[in-house]
Amino acid sequence: ENIKIGLVVKSLGNGFFEAANKGAQEAAKELGGVDIIYTGPTTTTAEGQIEVINALIAQKVDAIAISANDPDAVVPALKKAAQRGIKVISWDSGVNKDGRILHLNPSSNELIGNMCLKLAADHLPGGKGDFAILSATSTSTNQNTWIAEMKKQLPKYPGLNLVTTVYGDDLADKSYREAQGLLTSHPNVKVIVAPTTVGVLAASQAVKDAGKIGQVYVTGLGLPSEMAGAVHSGATKQFAIWNPIDLGYSATQLAYRLVKKETDGKPGSEINAGRMGKIKVGDNGEAAMADPFVYDAKNVDEFAKIF
């Protein structure tokens, strides 16, 4: 009997998670005897994820690795899974401590926050000037954590001035309008930082349509395949992202080790993650994968072919 791992994502049809699934499949093939059930709700809601989790529990999977739409709301369902002997971990977007054994951050939150600020500063002459944040929904855990980190580390960049934070809800049209609003109402904003692909894309488009390429830059976190156009148009000089394939790969590795009882996943333990080496579980049961990687016009096309 194969080991069944449920890879639960925020919503299906998102390039980032499709890429993560690729990594998970790679890990499954490498480990052998592992079936990945790639699943998730249609829209990014907690209720939808709970239905998916219930279905996984009913199928008696061995492990669930989830990127949560809501850190609290899925906890009761995941607890039920744990009671029925299912190993639960979260990755990418975390679940509260009592709902999972461990959480795999794509990178450390400090590093991501810092990276976003550094990208902003790099786009500004002398690292001085106004910038604004265009986020996803106001409820998404990871974006909020990163924004909090950015605010915490802002004093390290004395020239940077955060003007406002707006939310595009990961909808192309809303993000576009919010970006447009930023351009009109804050003419001094020279950089828009969007820690989400839809946001960077829409903002680049808005900047381009407003004819402000070269005056206003957009940066943030996005997939190379989706961002290539923005980079070529000049709206974006650089952006960053970790490798989602590696993320899916690592999450699968961790879940497998837990099922095989090679580790208990307690803080302090070091877990074998195949080609990613050993991953150390820190306080709060959180583990981090690697630094985000910066892409620009020179390397974006090469990576766009991969993810």
Added chain:
Amino acid sequence: MSRILKYRELLLVAIIIVLIAAFSYRAPGYASPKSLANIFNDTSILIILALGQMAVIMTKSIDLSVAANLSFTGMAVAMLNAAYPGIPLPLLILTALAIGAILGAINGFMVWKIGIPAIVATLGTLTIYRGTAFVLSGGAWVNQTQMTPVFLNTPRMPVLGLPLLGWTAILVIAIVSVVFTRTIFGRSLYASGGNPTAALYAGVDVGRTKFFAFVLSGALAGLCGYLWVSRYAVAYVDIAAGFELDTVAACVIGGISTLGGIGSVGGAVLGALFLGVIKNALPVINISPFWQMAISGLVIIIAVLFNARQERRKGRLILRDAAKRRPSRIEAPVEGAAA
């Protein structure tokens, strides 16, 4: 004064002007011609969709599948463009119109030939069309880099200060106006919704009229599929999610009766513009993002309230001399009970 404002359209124009004035007080430059052209351009897609929705609502039906149709068609033409960059743009636009029209025709067929209530048929196809878009694309996005520059840039090409997207909306408004006021089909739309029995007796085929209303709505949604994808330079399954309700709201704010038979092209356009101004302005005048949803909800309710006051039945005058006395007595609580 009251004679001028008798027309709902003028009232809406006034409200929109007041809104723009108020907004430009908070954000100077908001009322500049460039900014206004920008707002119109931004609202173009909603206007086009609202006009299709209006044709359907006019016949006492509703099309909840417009946004799903847009998503499917947008995905389809984006994938076509990505896979065969050689296909000329006009052909792609025709394809979008055709796919949209076919999806609309499916709705229309169910309403006409099977007799399923429109709201049910389109509630069903709403999920089916979007689901099919997912199946078609396997959930993958079509990104900017995969689409050709012509495909992406044509609607943005400015002509006399307004991008082609805005001109497209103007063209659609013109065509739909002629269809509504000057063609047999247009008059049949009013008749079928206003009094279906009477329409039947007058030789109007109510079912067929509904069918073509759905085809029109579908074709316009298909066109918007292309426009949307090129505007935001990305195609994915969830685009325009929930937009169907915006189109209905635009129609109703514009005075199109959900009971059918009442409304004008101007009303639908203004209703859409009203929503467009609100949506565009809130980010610009720096309203906290958390307040935007509540404000737009409130504004919709207020607009509907205003509309309803305009539409209050005047009451027939049986007493000959009542007309003279009327102004002083108009406050009397007489209309109330006869709802």
Added chain:
Amino acid sequence: MSIMTADKQSVRHIPDRLSTPIGRLLGSWETLLAAVAIAIFIANSLASPHFLDPWNLSDATYNFTEKAMIAFAMTLLIISGEIDLSVAAIIALASTAMGAAAQAGFQTPALVGIGLGVGLLCGAFNGLLVARIGLPSIVVTIGTMSLFRGIAQIVLGDQAYGGYPPSFAWFGQGYMSDFSWWPTLPGFEVVTFEMIAFVLFAVVFGILLHRTTFGRWIYAIGNNAFAAQFSGIPVQRTKFILFLMTGLMSGFAAVCLTSRLGSTRHTIAAGWELEAITMAVLGGVSILGGSGTILGVVLAAVVMGLVTFGLGLLNVPGIVMSIFIGLLLILVIALPIVFRRIRSRASA
């Protein structure tokens, strides 16, 4: 009168009904739905070995119980010729209010009261605009849909409310076997509070709609509001009460859902309004008002729950599932119409 009876030869007798009870049963919507439900049940048990597990089936009921509670009230509203698109937004607002109260240290009974109270208030607001002022409900509730959820968003921003008292969790996660009086028969231990609430509300709404004067008023209003008014039926008051009831049931659903999730964000229950309406329509409620039964909606809820759970077990993505629901909706509505047409053509 003597004049008339003189030349009246015989009183024509009019039978009460044309068809026999069995004929009516066979021709009814509910029979069709029950058949569909049984077919899906069998198909599910064949397709997945995990389906016929009492605990799994118990989990599966969460797919529809809360939505069905709203659908019951919505059914009455739709039959009366109105609609409420703001139900999901009411859940968000009620849940937010409960969250705020929980933060302030209120205990479970107070939280439930607040949830129901906010639901009732929202319903009253809709009712006021529709029944008193006379605005079209479809537009009003498109507006209040944004307004109610918007207020929740203003209150919550990017935050979440958690920290509900432990006893509050029972509504959405509790089993009846937590009570000592609950029979310990095999199978009974999987019965949840929500299942009981679902059955109870089905019965209450069924009786209200089909066996009371108030229910008859609803049908009369939905078919011809003028004639209802001319018959002395308080049309506006009835509609107002229906909006109140829909608000209240949304508040109740908010209690269950919040308790099940243990946290509140402003996106809670997004998109449920269309699911509740789909449930009602699949249950044979005429969207144009005037006809429909609660039994039909109960069956429709079960059918939708079974379909989503069965397909979930096969790991069919949610969006593909929705294709099935859409097709089911259209087919179930279309088939009787098509059959009727074929039959009348055959008899002609």
Added chain:
Amino acid sequence: MSVVQAAAQDPTPLLEMRDISKSFPGVKALDHVDVALYPGTVTALIGENGAGKSTLVKILTGIYQPDSGEIVVDGKAVHFGNAEAAIRNGITAIHQETVLFDELSVAENIFLGHAPRNRWGLVNWSAMNARAAALLTSIDAPISPYTRLKDLSIAQRHLVAIARALSVEARVVIMDEPTAALSYKEVEDLFRIIDRLKRQGKAILFISHKFEEVYEIAERFVVFRDGRSIGAGLLSQTGQDEIVRMMVGRSVDHVFPKTEVAIGGTVLKVSGYSHPTEFDSISFELRRGEILGLYGLVGAGRSEFCQSLFGITRPSAGSLELEGRSIEIRSPSDAIAAGIVYVPEERARHGAVLQMPIFQNFSMATLAKTTRAGFLRQAEEFALARKYAERLDLRAAALSVPVGTLSGGNQQKVVIGKWLAARPKVIVLDEPTKGIDIGSKAAVHGFMSELAGEGLSVIMVSSELPEILGMSDRVMVMREGRMAGIWNREGLDAETLVRAATGNE
């Protein structure tokens, strides 16, 4: 059965319907009927409610397709797949139901479906308005073609309907109960128009339940009973009694069987009822067992006034006393509770819930009586419905069929029955016999007498003089929202009432 034959001097018919049959589920509406229409001739189609008259009209205008039989125009068999086809063949109709569009202009109402077009196939508005204006002038209707229909009075709408029927080059004009909603004055205008059409050589099919009208305007007749043609011929050779016998299968002697009833004390006292725009200073007393006729031209404000007694419209001034106690009526339920009920004029819109079963319509206003603690008891509902269905001689396949499947007259019986079940003190009947056949009319009149005998007070709005004169103990006339006087029955003649109603003192 005596079928009158007038074969000898028959011209050739313009249009013939031969052996037409049409069934609806459970009803054979038409059973092998034959009808012939002749140029320059008005043929009256006579029959009880539900005899199949309107069904025939709908077949002739392409709205229904017959199950069997053929339609022959000028000796050629034709087939009308839809309403347009009938119009193309020169057949036009004023239907029994309202077939106009509230939101459209008068001109559009007239030309919908056959609007003049310009050379690009677009609607030619100026030609349309001009032609509409010409048409309206030709029938002496002072109505602007630009007005929206909803701003017209009932009588004006009727003129628009006539203009619409005349807007096509028609050779056959069908009028299905055109006079049911009209008062004396408009009927005269209509008859002038019919005369002109006759002179133009058109064949006219005229449907009415009023014999005076039939004898005045028509030359030929066809009688239907239960969907079969029973007889046809020349009216000049056939007496009314004979036609009634053909129609009903028996003789109906007393058309207005008003029995003398002892009149009691005052039940209802209306003082100074006023409304800002609809009526002014209406005052009268209604006594026990009395039938008060309320006469006036269409649009005189009678309905609005009656609706204010029932709580639909709110008066702005005035007071009401019921049995000596002052009452205020704010809603229909107040009125019902006080014992005042109102049978509306527009039964399909205000009276019956067409989609609901007959028995539920009967019990609708009296649910309290058939329920226990708010719970319905179906057996009692059926019992109540059966009782009133039999008393009113209702024709229906079953008590559980929707009211909408009944003929117009039978729908009216259900609406009246609903209120009789409420056992009121005062019943206001707004045009109670509008569109009702003479058998049922006699039944309704008999019933009114019977109720008056039981001590009920009746206000009967009617635009039909014979009915007013035959049934009322007293008659009140309204003109333009004001009382034009009250007369006792003794020595009252039609001329007085008409003069009061029109204001030609």
